[in-house]
Amino acid sequence: MTLIVSLPENRLDLARTAIRAGVDVIKMHVNVDHRASGNHFTEVDSYSEVFRSIRDEFSGPLGVVPGGSFEDIKQTEMEKLINLGFSFYSIYAHHKPSWMLGLDQIEKTFAITSDYQIENIGNVKQFGITALEASIVRGEEYGTPLTFKDVLAYSKLVQSVDVPVLVPSQRKLESHDIPVLYRAGVKAVMLGAIVTGHTEESIEKAISIFREGIDSL
Template sequence: MILHKLLNENKLTLVVSLPSNNLSLAEAALEGGAQAVKVHANVWHRASGHTFGTYAENKNFLRDLIALCGKVPVGLVPGGEEAFVSNDERLELEAMGLDFFSAYAKHLPAYMMESKVLTKMPAIDCTYDQNTLDAVRLSKIDVLECSIQPGEAYGTPLNYADLLRYTDISAKAGKPTLIPTQKKIRSEEARHLYEAGCKAVMIGAVVMGKEPGAQEVKRACTAFRDVIESL
């Protein structure tokens, strides 16, 4: 559970959500200073517009990615509304060396939360309320992904109302919070996430582009990591 440890130890942690399952992009992210890497299977991804294949189709890629990343934790979105990895496949992922999983809580099978190996990072969406945060605090969640932006807000600038919501969640959830770049968060704005009490920022397609090359990925990672190191 390396990601959980990083979030507890670092002021702010840089997680990179790859826009496509591509080892060259993962290598670029690592060169740019990514402290964790996340990929997808079994889902359509709104921000990138990509459909990611099944777990079986991505199994060899995942093994290669985990080997490439070494001590850098690798995570997976293992499914969505239409499909999800089975419990046996979850156990296989644990044996493979996967470090964490992330998925919307409303899509997450209960058996995923039985893992004693993986960092558990369910995501709340724009329908969350204060009762949700009370339940999160009492839950087995390790990290809370705050995917609270409605679809129509994707790619728009970060505003102060967003920061107030992130502050409120971080103060009340009782778990380390991770902010995905559903909004077009600029690297210099990572400081505001830190000041809001957030423990990680996860950059993805909204920041890096839907079809970025390795240089674009490395450049975006470097910009965010530089700000994080200055905190």
């Protein structure tokens, strides 16, 4: 199982903390009002130097959410992100212009919400998709504990698609949830602000706990 962190802010110090704590993948945001962290992320140029510095210090995959709506996605912004060394992008399918499927220099993932019918997703690998983010918890339920109903939904999604499924911490995941998600077939857990908090100390503590849990599988 892969351990991903979604940083609450695009900051070098937070990225360094995540690296030190043993994260496998780092994800950041641009052009997004982010519900879970409460932060507003602006255009790529605002973070270019930070992104370059993180890329220089981190050899693992770097991911990015390039926008929070269909209108936010611009080809010029994607070209900048590719040139800055991002490994993959993640975006809701209903925000994703079809031309993004033709970007060969970056891996393509997508997210679904609770409004999607899991049984209708089907095979997506033929579109060049490498992973699916299961953002299927309703906004009003963010920060509540994981339930077996959630696990069943993730398991159903794993069985319905032909790419790895990653689970973001819309629920307040605990380390004891790791073996259960693993048995459900989940290939990655992405820790966001609901679990990590916003400080270097809280991020390091959360990542370290989940790192230990994953390594003990």
